[in-house]
Amino acid sequence: MRSRIKLVFTACCFAIGALSHAQGDIMAENEKIPGDTYIGPKDQAVKDNLAKWQDYKFGVLIHMGLYSQLGICESWGLAPEDWVTRNGYDDYDSFASDYRGARFSLNPTNLDSEKWAKMFKNAGVKYLIFTSKHHDGFCMYDSKFTDFKITNPNLPNAKNPKPDVLKNVLDASRKEGLSVGIYFSKPDWTSQDFWWKYYPPKDRNPNYDIKTYPERWQNFVKYTQNQLDELTTNYGKVDVLWLDGGWVRPSEKKGRQNLDINMKQIAETARKKQPGLIVVDRWVPGEYEDYLTPERKVLEKPIPVPWESCVTLGNDWGWVPNDKYKSGTEVIQLLTGIVAKGGNLLLGVGPDGKGNFEPKIEQALAEVGKWLDINGEAIYATKPIVPYSEGNLYYTSKGDKTVFGIYLPKANEKEIPAEIIIKNNLKGKLNVMLLDGKTKLSYKNVAGGIAVTIPKSLRAELAKKAGVVIKVVS
Structure with missing residues (x-):
């Protein structure tokens, strides 16, 4: 039995x-x-x-x-x-x-x-x-x-x-x-x-x-x-x-x-x-x-x-x-x-x-x-923000002055993109950084947001991560 x-x-x-x-x-x-x-x-x-x-x-x-x-x-x-x-x-x-x-x-x-x-x-x-x-x-x-x-x-x-x-x-x-x-x-x-x-x-x-x-x-x-x-x-x-x-x-x-x-x-x-x-x-x-x-x-x-x-x-x-x-x-x-x-x-x-x-x-x-x-x-204590997600880029926010872009690398991705567009309505000079390592990132203004540059030396290593978080603060 x-x-x-x-x-x-x-x-x-x-x-x-x-x-x-x-x-x-x-x-x-x-x-x-x-x-x-x-x-x-x-x-x-x-x-x-x-x-x-x-x-x-x-x-x-x-x-x-x-x-x-x-x-x-x-x-x-x-x-x-x-x-x-x-x-x-x-x-x-x-x-x-x-x-x-x-x-x-x-x-x-x-x-x-x-x-x-x-x-x-x-x-x-x-x-x-x-x-x-x-x-x-x-x-x-x-x-x-x-x-x-x-x-x-x-x-x-x-x-x-x-x-x-x-x-x-x-x-x-x-x-x-x-x-x-x-x-x-x-x-x-x-x-x-x-x-x-x-x-x-x-x-x-x-x-x-x-x-x-x-x-x-x-x-x-x-x-x-x-x-x-x-x-x-x-x-x-x-x-x-x-x-x-x-x-x-x-x-x-x-x-x-x-x-x-x-x-x-x-x-x-x-x-x-x-x-x-x-x-x-x-x-x-x-x-x-x-x-x-x-x-x-x-x-x-x-x-x-x-x-x-x-x-x-x-x-x-x-x-x-x-x-x-x-x-x-x-x-x-x-x-x-x-x-x-x-x-x-x-x-x-x-x-x-x-x-x-x-x-x-x-x-x-x-x-x-x-x-x-x-x-x-x-993640914690964040709010959704338009456009919420585009492709494998996801957005969250904190207050009126902070936006997070969370890039989710695909399983077969060797390097993350050299440039990531983060949509936002933040004003003035922005502070942009990777949360992992607190690395400051350069950016340029584009229609509807900013284009963030990812250094070549980091792209392959970041592709191994479950998610890459870019913090943007005005």
């Missing part, structure tokens, strides 16, 4: 991972992201926190759960939908039993939250969001409202000195100066009040008619509210409440259940404990979607509302064996393209079931941090 499980889960991972979260009808409806449905917070404390968050630019989203132990895509193997494959299994129930049974072996004895926090800080990360519970319903924290949790006394992790994984990660991250957030799935595929055992699950939604059984649905609403209340009460200062599962939302559409969990009450209760809390009710347009979250994509052009691209470092959100990871250069260039359009990058990474990150993850993050140590001035 063990060898079959390993083979099957690996196959399932690749089949599901290619599709991932983007399979939802809710996601398809809303991933156009025009920004014209954005309302934004009214609370001044939330506005202030959101403005601070927009300056962070770079965060990480850590997925960890039963799927980390199995090395497969998070939760989706449980979804009885026709795009999901479970190769090697003859029936759904066997798969679901094996998946949930991973709780008896999940034991992250190598999890070093202090080491994690230092790694992310050194990578230039400014905020961290950790998965408290994914759609499968397994809690990575000590919830008082379920036994399906990593702190259950009957599970091996309970014997660890610090069994509450969420608490450990958030506490260590704050000590390193990171802002922290909590990921929480609104659907729960193990709760008897969401997927009732009386009926087989049909899809990602509740498997019973909530109008026929309103008390059962209200039990689930209360359960969700209770869990979110304990997360925003017992886990210290929380800056972002990141809610996934956008199909759980109010709806008047014919053929769709009205899965209202009373976000008004949730937000108000949470903000009494956490003044200024940013609430991200993903893909539910309205007053509880404080910023937009395009997934695995970068917007084609800037939009005048707060947004964050959530993109995986590998192919999957959590850990899977032999995943293919982006290089440090790819992450830097991805981050640059997002920031130039006014967004943040939330980079998805995950440890294995023992709490270890792959060496390739650590290497990529270290490369990003080294680049940001030198060039972070052009």
Whole structure:
């Protein structure tokens, strides 16, 4: 059985991972992201926190759960939908039993939250969001409202000195100066009040008619509210409440259940404990979607509302064996393209079931941090500025007197150009320099900006960089 499980889960991972979260009808409806449905917070404390968050630019989203132990895509193997494959299994129930049974072996004895926090800080990360519970319903924290949790006394992790994984990660991250957030799935595929055992699950939604059984649905609403209340009460200062599962939302559409969990009450209760809390009710347009979250994509052009691209470092959100990871250069260039359009990058990474990150993850993050140590001035606390990007030249700005041109060399580029045109409206004599090495550069005025001369002696070496930042100050 063990060898079959390993083979099957690996196959399932690749089949599901290619599709991932983007399979939802809710996601398809809303991933156009025009920004014209954005309302934004009214609370001044939330506005202030959101403005601070927009300056962070770079965060990480850590997925960890039963799927980390199995090395497969998070939760989706449980979804009885026709795009999901479970190769090697003859029936759904066997798969679901094996998946949930991973709780008896999940034991992250190598999890070093202090080491994690230092790694992310050194990578230039400014905020961290950790998965408290994914759609499968397994809690990575000590919830008082379920036994399906990593702190259950009957599970091996309970014997660890610090069994509450969420608490450990958030506490260590704050000590390193990171802002922290909590990921929480609104659907729960193990709760008897969401997927009732009386009926087989049909899809990602509740498997019973909530109008026929309103008390059962209200039990689930209360359960969700209770869990979110304990997360925003017992886990210290929380800056972002990141809610996934956008199909759980109010709806008047014919053929769709009205899965209202009373976000008004949730937000108000949470903000009494956490003044200024940013609430991200993903893909539910309205007053509880404080910023937009395009997934695995970068917007084609800037939009005048707060947004964050959530993109995986590998192919999957959590850990899977032999995943293919982006290089440090790819992450830097991805981050640059997002920031130039006014967004943040939330980079998805995950440890294995023992709490270890792959060496390739650590290497990529270290490369990003080294680049940001030198060039972070052009990324953090910047604003987009016309023309945003031209070819592989990207723009950011600070105040009215500073423009950054960020040139991203192509993989096969031997030398960067001898002259780079940087569009700007700065007045008077300009100070132009490379951030890397603080080298002063000469320039001449041209229509709409300046032509900056790159010395011949630097061009080949600069072509090896992930990004070359030219700072222009009036």
